[in-house]
Structure formats: C-alpha cells, structure tokens
Amino acid sequence: MPTKTDFKAWRVEEKDGRYVGSEQTLNTSDLPDGEILIRVSHSSLNYKDALSASGNKGVTRTFPHTPGIDAAGEVVESSSPDISAGSKVIVTGYDLGMNTDGGFGEYIRVPAGWCVPMPAGWDARKAMIYGTAGLTAGLCVQKLLTMGANPSQGPVAVSGASGAVGSVTVELLAKLGFEVVAISGKSDHADDLKALGATEVVGRDTLAEEKKPLVKPAFGNAVDTVGGTPLAELLKQIKPGGSVSCCGLVAGPQLQTTVLPFILRGVNLLGVDSVEISLTEKQSVWDKFSGEWACPKTEASAKDIGRSGLEPALQAFLKGASAGKIVLDHSL
Numbered sequence: 001m002p003t004k005t006d007f008k009a010w011r012v013e014e015k016d017g018r019y020v021g022s023e024q025t026l027n028t029s030d031l032p033d034g035e036i037l038i039r040v041s042h043s044s045l046n047y048k049d050a051l052s053a054s055g056n057k058g059v060t061r062t063f064p065h066t067p068g069i070d071a072a073g074e075v076v077e078s079s080s081p082d083i084s085a086g087s088k089v090i091v092t093g094y095d096l097g098m099n100t101d102g103g104f105g106e107y108i109r110v111p112a113g114w115c116v117p118m119p120a121g122w123d124a125r126k127a128m129i130y131g132t133a134g135l136t137a138g139l140c141v142q143k144l145l146t147m148g149a150n151p152s153q154g155p156v157a158v159s160g161a162s163g164a165v166g167s168v169t170v171e172l173l174a175k176l177g178f179e180v181v182a183i184s185g186k187s188d189h190a191d192d193l194k195a196l197g198a199t200e201v202v203g204r205d206t207l208a209e210e211k212k213p214l215v216k217p218a219f220g221n222a223v224d225t226v227g228g229t230p231l232a233e234l235l236k237q238i239k240p241g242g243s244v245s246c247c248g249l250v251a252g253p254q255l256q257t258t259v260l261p262f263i264l265r266g267v268n269l270l271g272v273d274s275v276e277i278s279l280t281e282k283q284s285v286w287d288k289f290s291g292e293w294a295c296p297k298t299e300a301s302a303k304d305i306g307r308s309g310l311e312p313a314l315q316a317f318l319k320g321a322s323a324g325k326i327v328l329d330h331s332l
C-alpha cells in the first residue's frame, strides 16, 4: 500500500486573476502517479519558478500548483528496479514544477527516468546550490569547449552575470583559465563578481542597441543568459571563429540580427536546453561539478531560505534584481 503522508507545500492559486502563493498542507495521495516518491529536503530558485508562480501559462497551465523545477532528497517509495528506497536523488527539469507538482513541496512523485543518483560526496543542499542554473551554466560552458573555445581567443563575456546561471558561469569559466568579462546591470555586485573570478565587470550598456550590423570584436566567446537585444549585440562583438552559448530570455525572446556575424566572422550561436536533454547528459554535468568543475565560491556564497522567504525571492527574479544562488531548505 502506498504511504499516505501529510506534508507542507508552497502552493500557488489563482484568485480573481491574481496568482497567490501560500503554505498549505497536502497529502502524498494528492501527488500525481509515478514510480518514485521522494521526500524533498531542498530545492533551488530559478527564473522559471518565478514565471510559474506568477501565472505564466507558457510554464504552468493549471492552478493550484506547487512550483519548483528542482528537487533533491531521499527516495521513500520506488516501483522501479533501478532506484531503491533510501537512495538520494536529484530531479531537475522535464515537467517538474511546470505541470507536475515540484520541489517547493516536501514530497514529489515522478517517473524513475527523471532521477539522477546523488554524486558521491554530495548531499541534497550541495546539489541544490547548483540546481538547474548550475546545470545550465555547465552545459553552456561545455558547448563552448566542444566548439574549441579556449582562453587564447580572448576574453569570454557573460551576460546576466549576477544571476543564478550567470554567476556559476563566471566562476566556472574563470576556473578553466578564461579571462571573464561579466556584463551586469548591478554595479553594487561588481565586487561579488570579481570575487567569483571576473577580471572585469561592465554595465549592460555594453550591449545597448547599436545601428551597425557589426562592431569591433571584443570577445573571443560568450555565454548569454538574457536573449533579446543584448544577445543580438553580443553576436556583433565576437571575434572570428568564436561562439556564443545562449540559454535565456529575460531581456526578451525575440532575436533580431543579420547573418553578418555568421557569414563574415564564422561566429557560432549555440542553443542550450537543460530541461529535456537525456538523463545521461545531465548526469555527466553533475559528475563534473562534484569533481573537477566544483565551484567553491558559489557554494560558499549561496543563500538559504525557508518557504516563508519564497514570495519576495521570486518577485526579485521578475524584477531582474535577484543575484547568485538561492537554496530552499524545507527544514527552515
């Protein structure tokens, strides 16, 4: 017989066209069908969670809903031969926190194919310091490396540098020996970005709209976490043969560019998806972060909040005011 356990979740409801989150008591019997029941000790905050919690129907179609695209914890029940009760797992992406109740609740029930075994030496909090944002940063960097990116090509730019994806990207690229130019709208975070390894911090005006289709190239490669006009401008500033990994849309989903960076400078635009890729691809990045890619400064600077801190933290994402990695600890 499946366990029936009451648990707490931060649940979003639609009230008169507004989306309101609050702590509620649910039961594991309320969760969707699935092979693996997980007691979630930690989740992680991402821009997509803020979209879900504010009623963005492109992310979450129906409410009430428990957001949280990331979760880590212990398997309580399993009907899969591959995953045993008591094992520790990470779940990120797929439908978690979108239309499947997510990590902002103390329990989730998911398919076995969504669960990555916890890397050796890690606990749930450590995994959620990285979360989807860290995974995405790793995938962006990995794509650059696959294209042959190396420090001798010149500085690498990171846009949205103070954000969740951006900050991990800055530390990882610096660790790999790149000269990192952090592009950030938060001048008061320049010292934090330098502490993560940025050699230079420049304002978002570096990527303000420019009429010319190409400008003097300044960067060997780049990771763009914002999309829109800044991405179009970044493409104009990449040196011949360089690459830009692109993963985000906080500055807008539209990309208006000419083909000139591509056909005159051989620039590569590399799309990054952390959500629907195979579990094997996810696991290979988790394994790297738990070893050679460890980002100790990100680990030391992550902030922990409880469910009562979710509302303001998610609002900050929507205003572009969030910085660094935020972990949700269900015990706080």
Ligand SMILES: NC(=O)c1ccc[n+]([C@@H]2O[C@H](COP(=O)([O-])OP(=O)(O)OC[C@H]3O[C@@H](n4cnc5c(N)ncnc54)[C@H](OP(=O)(O)O)[C@@H]3O)[C@@H](O)[C@H]2O)c1
Residues within 6 Å of the ligand: 045, 046, 047, 048, 132, 133, 136, 159, 160, 161, 162, 163, 164, 165, 166, 183, 184, 185, 186, 204, 225, 226, 230, 246, 247, 248, 249, 250, 251, 272, 273, 274, 275, 317, 319, 320, 321, 322, 323, 324
């Ligand atoms: N493709 C994937 O699988 C994947 C996975 C994870 C995230 N994402 C996407 O990546 C993006 C970043 O996610 P995140 O969780 O890191 O969010 P985040 O913490 O809010 O970071 C985004 C950063 O972008 C900058 N920014 C915000 N609004 C901006 C604007 N209007 N114009 C220019 N820059 C702006 C801010 O940094 P500064 O103040 O430093 O400029 C902000 O901190 C989101 O679009 C998210 O959906 C995609």
